[in-house]
Amino acid sequence: MRRRDFLVTVGGIAASPFAVRAQQKTRLPVVGFMGAATPAAWSPWTSAFARRLEELGWIDGKTVRIEYRWAEGSEERYDQIGAEFVRLGANVLVAVGGDAARKATSTIPIVVALMSDPVGTGLVSSLARPGGNLTGMSIQSTDLAGKRIELLKEAIPTLKRFAILAYVDYAGTVRDVEAIHAISKNIDVMAVTIPIHRASDIEPAFGTLDLQVQAMYVPPNILVNTNRVLINQLAQRRRLPTLHGFREYVDSGGLMSYGPNTANLFRRAAEYVDKILRGARPDDLPVEQPTEFDLVVNLKTARAIGFEFSTSFLARADEVIE
Known part of the structure; x- marks a missing residue:
């Protein structure tokens, strides 16, 4: 074997482990x-x-x-x-x-x-x-449900009847709805569940609302998150106050939110x-729970639907969107 060929062969043998490691x-x-x-x-x-x-x-x-x-x-x-x-x-x-x-x-x-x-x-x-x-x-959405409904009652002192736009195929929302109904009875308010299964159900759902419904709670989930702009547009057309779990829904035209x-x-x-x-x-790795929650209100939406927050309620808000 010629010296040059020998060196190439040896070099190839020597280099191959490094090449493998480089590939890895x-x-x-x-x-x-x-x-x-x-x-x-x-x-x-x-x-x-x-x-x-x-x-x-x-x-x-x-x-x-x-x-x-x-x-x-x-x-x-x-x-x-x-x-x-x-x-x-x-x-x-x-x-x-x-x-x-x-x-x-x-x-x-x-x-x-x-x-x-x-x-x-x-x-x-x-x-x-x-x-x-x-x-x-x-x-811990079910734990927060009670606080959210209390805030809704505080924002609307005359509240007697509100709707829950519920994506009933999602287990988390179903548990939210159960908690909300239990809490609502304790504060003498009636919660009406409006079930939806898909995006095409959302607009017809608003058509089923009776005139006694004074507000809407929208539990957060995959379906309503994707369609939050549509939901808030439909609510504004009916001049209906909405309560959400995350501020992103308020950025999209919702009235108020309370959540992490x-x-x-x-x-x-x-x-x-x-x-x-x-x-x-x-x-x-333990499952973590948030320790800070923000109350966010949208005054632009409030003006659009003719809703007025009390001064004391606005003072409690962590953020006010003008």
Whole structure:
């Protein structure tokens, strides 16, 4: 063998382990982000999530690959996205609700940025020790339901009858509705449930409202989140005050909201993803609950529907949108 050929052969043998390691390094960890609505509707949340990951050293395309998929309000599509990420071999799934991701996999770690009632719906064993492959942020929506209805009564002292626009195919909303009916009886107010199953049900649902309905509570979920602009437009046409769970609904024309800061929940979800990518197990990461809640009111919407907040109520608001 000629010396040159020998050196090439030896060099090739010596280099091959390094080449293999280099190839291995090019396979970035994949975060499968399951978007329930549309990119535009979720842009504040995805921005908060990606920004926090970058702060923790996970830069999309360099140290991690974030794959976004969008269900656009379709529960069926949301289920498909979970299965798609399993086939893709994602290292972590980021979701809301948790049901679709849990159906898709019992092994890939799942971080849920928004869970309505994870213990009550059976997603986790307990907040402290979730068990299984799922953890994340609980908004304890059923616990907040009472406070929201109390605020609605405070904003409308003459309140006797209000509607709940309820996506009844979502377990979290069903539990919300049960809690709201129980609480409403205690404060001598009647809650009327208006069931919806799909986006096409929303406009007809408003047509079923009787004249005695003085306001509407819209429990947050995948369907109403995607259609929140339409819901608020329909409510404004009827000059109907609306109460929501997140400020994003108020930004979209709702009258008022009470709930946690959603962008912060997605930032915390990014921190959970960071821990899991560094080796933490989801069943060792307690489900967190928000500790701060904001009351947000929209005076522009109030003027549009001829509604007037009391001075004392406005003084309680954490944010007033002019």
